[in-house]
Amino acid sequence: MxxxxxxxxxxxxxxxxxxxxCSSSSDSTSTASPTSETxxxxxxxxxxxxxxxxxxxxxxxxxxxxxxxxxxxxxxxxxxxxxxxxxxxxxxxxxxxxxxxxxxxxxxxxxxxxxxxxxxxxxxxxxxxxxxxxxxxxxxxxxxxxxxxxxxxxxxxxxxxxxxxxxxxxxxxxxxxxxxxxxxxxxxxxxxxxxxxxxxxxxxxxxxxxxxxxxxxxxxxxxxxxxxxxxxxxxxxxxxxxxxxxxxxxADILSQYIATAASFTEATTASYTVQYEPSGMTTHGKDTFSLTITDGSGLPVTGLVDNGSLSLMPMMYMNDMMHSTPMGGITESASGVYDVIIYYLMPSRMMDGTTMGTWDLKVNIGSESAHFYPNVQMAMMTNTVRVQLKGINDTIIDMNGLEVPRTYNLFRDRLATLDGDNNDEFDVFIAPIETMTSFPALIDGMTLMSGMGGDPYLVDGITVEASVNDGTFVAGIDNGNGTWSFTGLTLNSGTGMEPVANTICVRLTVSGETKTTVDAEGNTVDCGTFTVTLPSM
Structure with a gap:
């Protein structure tokens, strides 16, 4: 290539x-020549x-x-x-x-x-x-x-x-x-x-x-x-x-087209060269990648996070609409190398081949920008990457001018299986919708926009709890950046060759209101269920 x-x-x-x-019109009287064209x-x-x-x-x-x-x-x-x-x-x-x-x-x-x-x-x-x-x-x-x-x-x-x-x-x-x-x-x-x-x-x-x-x-x-x-x-x-x-x-022309579109991983702006480096297969839910940024002389460009010059604006272009997706943090891990966390709301294509749209990663460096177009694949169906919860008191005005409940997106952020009993950890990242282009991390004390002209909403207190395999709810630890950690959990890893699925039900209360969802049986429940699968021991 x-x-x-x-x-x-x-x-x-x-x-x-x-x-x-427009050509000029002829005289409208009946004396026009019979051979003249209209x-x-x-x-x-x-x-x-x-x-x-x-x-x-x-x-x-x-x-x-x-x-x-x-x-x-x-x-x-x-x-x-x-x-x-x-x-x-x-x-x-x-x-x-x-x-x-x-x-x-x-x-x-x-x-x-x-x-x-x-x-x-x-x-x-x-x-x-x-x-x-x-x-x-x-x-x-x-x-x-x-x-x-x-x-x-x-x-x-x-x-x-x-x-x-x-x-x-x-x-x-x-x-x-x-x-x-x-x-x-x-x-x-x-x-x-x-x-x-x-x-x-x-x-x-x-x-x-x-x-x-x-x-x-x-x-x-x-x-x-x-x-x-x-x-x-x-x-x-x-x-x-x-x-x-x-x-x-x-026969694989579709796969070749998809791979070709995703193969452009280096981009040049007026002042910079940007290298996009995925950490592995890009899937919906939490994804990490790095950006290596150099100047016209090939030297690393440092300090872009500290001086506020580096930002990302991801956009999904669908059939007849477009929307953004939640962003995590950007950190400079080495000289001119920036590690990025993003939480994709959806894949580019579903597992059955249904096309959702095209993801555009717009990298802004000051007034200049670079674009990349990753192929975001479906995550493993055996593990839940996102659940959604809603309330009644907190609403937004949608694109059609209707008042609808605000959606809170809860993403699986981290699963750590540590040595010893009661020593597993599960983290979630929470991002409510403001508009179709804004999904900020949920932080206590923040004021959320409420769609297209709705009243601002003050976040006055957040409680996040989790229950493992229908057990007792335990409180999460607020990490201050939209992520919450649950430590000291006991998750089943099973024996033999078969992996074991665990359920972790996460309950979210914002400004005194516990958010809800509807389960597979059509019942309203007060927590969103993540299925997490551990390898057998």
Whole structure:
């Protein structure tokens, strides 16, 4: 694989102003020449053609019958274009299509070589465009459009199939940017993410042994593969060939795509190089990793925690929404090496393959930022990683403007099995929701925001207790950072080869109210149950 660094704040291509182009109307009297044509009005749509920016591509707009209704026009060096589309056509579904042109492939670092581009397209629903609209054509929009135009899927079914495979919805309204350009320093997160997704396809093509130009055949092959609803290298007729390359999509193409997206572990900003180093398999629940940060000379950058310059903003991009997740601490464990604790609310994909979305780890260093996109896997089902408790007195205003109980997330933080009886330890980390982007550690005396305009809530006293295997509740020890410890526990480890499951029920009382949940039988209970499995002795 090409070990090229990502440039994490990518350049925003210069915007093209939108114009409303309307021809002048003729005299409305009946004396007009019978041979004169009825004038038409049009709207100017701007956008870009992007694998990386494609220069010199012909862009046309076609109806669903394949008839050209606008264009062709040619893209500029930055991939941008402007095209006048008759207003009468905008009420109907349209396909924006590009052919030809050249681009500098991201994965192969082919700057200045000018790789020939193939066909790219985007399907646009009727009634969704006007003179203020933009249409950005990418590998993702191309696969989605092919599923509709070549394989007869509805736009909704194509969207579902695409999201199931690639964990995002291609959005033609977002302008992508080339995340490998050294001068790319001002992109917003969504533009950067769109550009990164194009890079993943480019790198995937290279990993499969394809040339940069053959990735366009790969886009068509991926659509063909997905035409049966599953990305597995075959369609109804057998293995899917990638154009005339002599290469077919492998059976594990989905796994290869996931691994490719997660393989970019080094990123460069204007001033820093950041290395993301997972501690092992990344799973939902508690996860730890390290960030090694160096300057332009390769020297470690120290003191970023002490001076408050280093922070993280994780974000999960789901089908039609996004949310953050609770953060633990950041500590500098060695010169320029920062250890991070995060508590993932959900995996990228469920155990059955159901796609949840894409995690974006945004690392902020002062005013600069770096991004990484880990594949967060399901934790072992034999152990509980998180329980949720709620109350009645403590509410928030949700995204729909409804008053709902605040959720308190309790994560398994640590399980220590020590020598001797009554000497086991279990720790939990507690993070309530404020908004979909804020899940602070629960600290006594703090004031919590209450969603979208709700009244602030003062945390006036916290009690956390735990019961092991239906035994007596014991009080936890407040560590002051959102974690609570239960020591002197007796957990069963069993004998022989079989592991033994223990239940630890954790009870939370905040400001005098004991939080509750509903158990598997539908009963309201006053504690959340963790199942923890110990190896046999």
């Amino acid at each position: 090409n070990n090229k660094k990502l440039i994490l704040n990518a350049f925003v291509a210069c915007s093209v102003g939108t114009l409303a182009a 004038p038409t009005t049009s709207s100017t749509i701007v956008g870009s053609i992007f694998a990386a920016p494609v220069n010199g591509a012909d862009v046309s707009v076609k109806d669903m019958g394949g008839n050209t209704v606008a264009g062709p026009v040619m893209t500029n060096a930055d991939g941008s274009y402007s095209i006048d589309v008759p207003d009468s056509a905008l009420a109907f579904d349209l396909v924006f299509e590009s052919t030809g042109g050249v681009f500098d492939d991201e994965a192969t670092d082919a700057a200045g070589i000018g790789t020939d581009a193939g066909s790219l397209s985007a399907l646009v629903a009727g009634g969704s465009l006007d003179a203020t609209s933009s249409v950005h054509v990418t590998p993702g929009t191309t696969i989605h459009a092919d599923l509709v135009t070549d394989y007869g899927k509805t736009a909704t079914d194509a969207k579902t199939a695409f999201f199931t495979a690639f964990a995002y919805n291609p959005d033609f309204t977002i302008q992508p940017v080339d995340v490998t350009e050294p001068a790319a320093l001002t992109a917003n997160d969504l533009s950067r993410l769109s550009g990164f997704r194009a890079l993943v396809f480019s790198q995937l093509a290279q990993n499969l042994g394809l040339t940069a130009a053959q990735q366009f055949d790969m886009f068509a092959a991926l659509a063909q593969d997905l035409s049966d609803g599953t990305l597995d290298g075959v369609d109804a007729n057998g293995p899917v060939a990638i154009g005339a390359s002599g290469i077919s999509l492998p």
